[in-house]
Amino acid sequence: STYSDYRSGNPDLAMFGQAPKTIFNQKISATRRFAGQSYSTPRIRKVAEAYHATVNDVVLAMCASALRQYLLDLGELPPRSLTAAVPISVRRPGSDAGNEVAFTMTTLATNIQDPGERLRAVKSSMDYNKERLQKLSPGQVMAYTAAIMIPGHLGALLGFGKDHALGNVVISHVPGPRRPMYWQGAKLAGIYPISLNIDNGALNITLVSRHDFVDFGLIACRKSVPRMQRLLEYL
Numbered sequence: 001s002t003y004s005d006y007r008s009g010n011p012d013l014a015m016f017g018q019a020p021k022t023i024f025n026q027k028i029s030a031t032r033r034f035a036g037q038s039y040s041t042p043r044i045r046k047v048a049e050a051y052h053a054t055v056n057d058v059v060l061a062m063c064a065s066a067l068r069q070y071l072l073d074l075g076e077l078p079p080r081s082l083t084a085a086v087p088i089s090v091r092r093p094g095s096d097a098g099n100e101v102a103f104t105m106t107t108l109a110t111n112i113q114d115p116g117e118r119l120r121a122v123k124s125s126m127d128y129n130k131e132r133l134q135k136l137s138p139g140q141v142m143a144y145t146a147a148i149m150i151p152g153h154l155g156a157l158l159g160f161g162k163d164h165a166l167g168n169v170v171i172s173h174v175p176g177p178r179r180p181m182y183w184q185g186a187k188l189a190g191i192y193p194i195s196l197n198i199d200n201g202a203l204n205i206t207l208v209s210r211h212d213f214v215d216f217g218l219i220a221c222r223k224s225v226p227r228m229q230r231l232l233e234y235l
Helices: 002-008 041-050 055-074 115-133 138-158 230-234
Strands: 032-040 083-089 101-107 169-175 203-209 213-221
Touching: 032 041, 032 230, 041 055, 041 213, 055 083, 055 115, 055 169, 055 203, 055 230, 101 115, 213 230
Parallel strands: 083 169, 169 203
Antiparallel strands: 032 213, 083 101, 203 213
16 A cells, blocks of 8 residues: 555655655745757657656656756755656546546655666656556546645644655646647747746646657746756756
8 A cells, every 4th residue: 555655665655745845845926937948759769768668757857857956056955855746637538527637746866866777766656656546547546646645735734844845846748749730831849838836836847748859848936946947958
């Protein structure tokens, strides 16, 4: 069970409320900075094939590496790994409901220096999540997500674990067009999604996978996350 894995310290289990506090986990202002850039899908697929991973595993590891270097530059990298909340669709074919989305939590292995080992750790955590969620119905997934969030929310409400956060960052991966797209003869060059920031969520990373590129859109509170655009270079 999830509880026994937590008690035994299973490194693949990332729980809501167990993330270390970072500069991303503070109140935000009304100012924003947005940055977008595209990265080669074939190149990402080659890395995925070499590590027997998925494209999603690789882009999560890219984010992990970028966040690690960014926090190292600021002298703000915590010794414990950052975690990411990853939205997943639980909508089944034929469902007449609207969006059916749950969240899973994954380790970003930012405490691991070697990028290959970091990717393996991210993949292992995501495989752990998939194994559990694939056995559940959409309703059970939603209930499971709510249940694993309760301890973290209770701790926050009661003032426990002041050095912990529910999670450090939200990373959303959205499928995009699988063929070249045109509008009046102009070829689509990129889709850069703009999401939202909330208190304790000063950085949001959303990306769209297309057939030839993965387009990243990063948005952050400009006061809480200084020089956020450096993350594009680190990605």
